[in-house]
Amino acid sequence: MNYLFKALNDETRREILELLKDKDMTAGDIADAFNISKPSISHHLDILKRADLVTSEKSGQFITYSINTTILEDVLQWILTLKK
Amino acid sequence: MNYLFKALNDETRREILELLKDKDMTAGDIADAFNISKPSISHHLDILKRADLVTSEKSGQFITYSINTTILEDVLQWILTLKK
DNA sequence: ATAATATTTAGATATTTGTCTAAATACCTA
DNA sequence: TAGGTATTTAGACAAATATCTAAATATTAT
Numbered sequence: 484m485n486y487l488f489k490a491l492n493d494e495t496r497r498e499i500l501e502l503l504k505d506k507d508m509t510a511g512d513i514a515d516a517f518n519i520s521k522p523s524i525s526h527h528l529d530i531l532k533r534a535d536l537v538t539s540e541k542s543g544q545f546i547t548y549s550i551n552t553t554i555l556e557d558v559l560q561w562i563l564t565l566k567k
Numbered sequence: 568m569n570y571l572f573k574a575l576n577d578e579t580r581r582e583i584l585e586l587l588k589d590k591d592m593t594a595g596d597i598a599d600a601f602n603i604s605k606p607s608i609s610h611h612l613d614i615l616k617r618a619d620l621v622t623s624e625k626s627g628q629f630i631t632y633s634i635n636t637t638i639l640e641d642v643l644q645w646i647l648t649l650k651k
Numbered sequence: 652a653t654a655a656t657a658t659t660t661a662g663a664t665a666t667t668t669g670t671c672t673a674a675a676t677a678c679c680t681a
Numbered sequence: 682t683a684g685g686t687a688t689t690t691a692g693a694c695a696a697a698t699a700t701c702t703a704a705a706t707a708t709t710a711t
Contacts, residue, residue, distance in 0.1 A: 485578060489576060491576075492576035501649070504649050511688075526689090541677095544677065545688085552649060559647075565636060566636045566639060577698090594658060595658075603700075606659070606700085607699070609658065609659055610659090610700085613659085625658095
């Protein structure tokens with residue numbers, strides 16, 4: 484739970500998830516969408532991956548990232564129990 | 568949105584919300600539930616309050632805190648749009 | 652008025668975090 | 682195999698964060 488909230492607690496990472504919601508993207512394409520260096524984006528992707536919010540697949544020299552929404556169910560449940 | 572996620576990104580603050588889910592509590596009673604100094608808890612309550620996740624009411628020398636779940640709707644919506 | 656209690660504010664400090672540049676690794680192609 | 686592209690790793694640094702103790706503020710009770 485901690486990792487999840489930590490991962491979501493950053494505007495850039497949340498925007499990455501919003502991008503990936505629409506389509507899978509390579510690390511480079513994701514980096515190009517921000518005014519942040521590639522290494523920084525790589526670091527953000529690593530945090531998202533550790534939180535299981537994204538998955539990655541290597542194909543050749545590219546690494547394609549995809550969103551994993553199933554893990555969001557945990558956050559959803561936590562919030563919903565607060566609301567009752 | 569930023570304030571909200573920031574406020575939720577701390578185990579102690581999340582536990583405070585879980586306590587307040589069951590019943591309103593004074594600042595002192597909340598502090599007693601943790602192994603953390605009163606000033607630190609006061610600071611956490613301030614962050615929760617700025618995020619509108621709790622409200623407070625002063626009665627005499629006590630300040631009673633209550634959870635405000637309506638604001639959680641925003642987080643809920645943000646997550647739900649990611650899932651579609 | 653004085654003392655006690657509840658809470659916050661102020662200031663200090665150690666840790667965590669987001670960012671950068673430079674270098675390393677991996678893959679592809681000519 | 683040499684050079685180019687994609688990505689990550691390493692190391693440094695500034696800013697943000699969580700915590701603490703000491704002091705201030707506000708309220709109640711003697």
